[in-house]
Amino acid sequence: MSKIRSNYLWATIDKVGGIALAFLFNLVMARWFLSPREFGIIGMLQIFISLGYTTVIAGFGQSLIQTKDLKQADINTVFTTNLLLAVIVYAILYIAAPAIAIFYEEPILKEVLRVLGIQLIICSFFIVQYNIALKESQLRRLCLITLISSTLGYTVGVILAKNGAGVWSLVVATLALYLFQTIGLWLTTKAYPALGIEKESFKKLVPYSGFIYLATIVNQAYTHGLAMILGKQFSATTLGYYTQANKLQMVPSQAIQEVGYQVLFPDFSRYQSSPDILKERYRKNFRLLTILSVLGFSILFLTAEPLVLLLFTDKWLPSVPMLRILTPVGLFLVLSFIPTLLIRSVGKAKSYFILVTIERVIGIVTLIILSGIGMYETLWGLVGLNVAYFLFNIYYVSRLTTITMKEQLSDVLPILLLQGGITFGINCIILLIKEYGIILELIIGIILPTILFGGVLLAMKWITPTDLNKLISFHKTENG
Incomplete structure (x- = not known):
């Protein structure tokens, strides 16, 4: 098996397995042990933990992967900086915890935040080890550590919940997961970081x-800002339907992006000084991820109703049309992500920040205006914005590299048009057979688009069996 294909396999097992375990854990806790309020307490603190985690990482993880001539001094500098930032951020959260509890009128938040925040210090011990393993494409090792640590951490949480620990079962499960992950990374490595900050290393890594x-802060502000806009403009019930639909859409979207990041960011970074090789690898992987994303989101669109009915019952049916509108949003999130991955991998962090800032400012202003009209107008606006983000991103790639906008569109547009037509036709068929039950809808919505899409690609010779193999298997000399 070629290296790139093996990397895709292990990254997919890692992310899909992690998502499946998290889903199973939440399902068990929600059905048998915990109430919505206990999940809500953790949800109230998520923004603080998320911003804290982003600050602790501070972009240094990606700088380790992107840096070509990485030295031990660089590793020590990043490790020490992350640890110091973790202590500082945790201290801020510890001091702010009483005020946050008063703001939400939930006294328990004070102690929960102070304990949950310990994860930031734990994470500072595995950030360097994780990213070095990623840089060296040790995805099998990372996959096994993720699955084992998740299983152990969630098991601890379930045992505590069964014994009446309530919200603390969620807190301890999170801490245990990160602790087991850190232990796994440190036990399976051959090199360790040490304390110490070297001035030259710091100056080299900080700009990137x-x-x-x-850029990460801007992205988070955009995400949380969108939630605040919708929460302000629409009822809690309407927002609940949107939230559930968005969660379903984000499962494939985040999974594909995380798999792409694990495999492609270190790969693109490795060839940043070889424009021709980088261009070939970018275009081939762009086509591959486009094919997978288009197929996945078309299936999600076609099976939206039976999926919601089976998972959440008919009381959640109003979320179905929202989910269908959000499927192109998820698709273009993935397609937009790949060009930005290339921009970051060639060291253009400033350009990436500028691009993200321009897009997110335009996005927030547009969504504020549309939210005053209605929910569906806002969702369609979100579709339009993500299409625009995609076009902006591939244009930026054309400005920063030798890969033209025409080449990128030629890799993506035919696939989008083909599956768009197939999806429309199958949707008409599903409307005709609705009276035969949701199981038949589900089967047709999964099998038919897969067969037709693959069959048409082969029949029109847009892709051959050999080409399909080449998309995920490059010549041995290219992969090292």
Whole structure:
């Protein structure tokens, strides 16, 4: 098996397995042990933990992968900086915890935040080890550590919940998961970071990591800002339907993006000084992820109703049309992500920050205006914005590399048009057979688009069996 194909396999097992375990854990806790309030307590603190985690990482993880001539001094500098930031951020959260509890009128938040925040310090011990393993494409090792640590951490949580620990079962499960992950990374490595900050290393890494950090903050502000806009403009019930639909859409979207990041960011970074090789690898992987994303989101669109009915019962049916509108949003999130991955991998962190900032400012202003009209107008606006983000991103790639916008569109547009037509036709068929039950809808919505899409690609010779293999298997000399 070629290296790139093996990397895709292990990254997929890692992310899909992690998502499946998290889903199973939440399902068990929600059905048998915990109430919505206990999940809500953790949800209230998520923004603080998320921003804290972003600050602790501070973009240094990506800088380790992107840096070509990485030295031990660089590793020590990042490790020490992450640890110091973790202590500082945790101290801020510890001091702010009483005020946050008063703001939400939930006294328990004070102690929960102070304990849950310990994860930031734990994470500072595995950030360097994780990203070095990623840089060296040790995805099998990372996959096994993720699955084992998740299983152990969630098991601890379930045992505690069964014994009446309530919200603390969620807190301890999170801490245990990160602790087991850290132990796994440290036990299976051959090199360890040490304390110490070297001035030259810091000066070398900060410009890149600083812009990555700022871009991440902008992205988080956009995400949380969208939630605040919708929460302000629409009823809790309407927002609940949207939230459930968005969660379903984000499962494939986040999984594909995380798999792509694990495999492609270190791969693109490795060839940043070889434009021709980088261009070939970018275009081939762009086509591959486009094919997988288009197929996956078309299936999600076609099976939206039976999926919601089977998972959440008919009381959640109003979320179905929202989910269908959000499927192209998820698709273009993935397609937009791949060009930005290339921009970051060639060291253009400042350009990435500028691009993200321009897009997110335009996006927030547009969504504020549309939210005053209605929920569906806002969702369609979100579709339009993500299409625009995609076009902006591939244009930026054409400005920063030798890969033209025409080449990128030629890799993506035919696939989008083909599956769009197939999806429309199958949707008409599903409307005709609705009276025969949701199981038949589900089967047709999964099998038919897969067969037709693959069959048409082969029949029109847009892709051959050999080409399909080449998309995920490059010549041995290319993969090292």
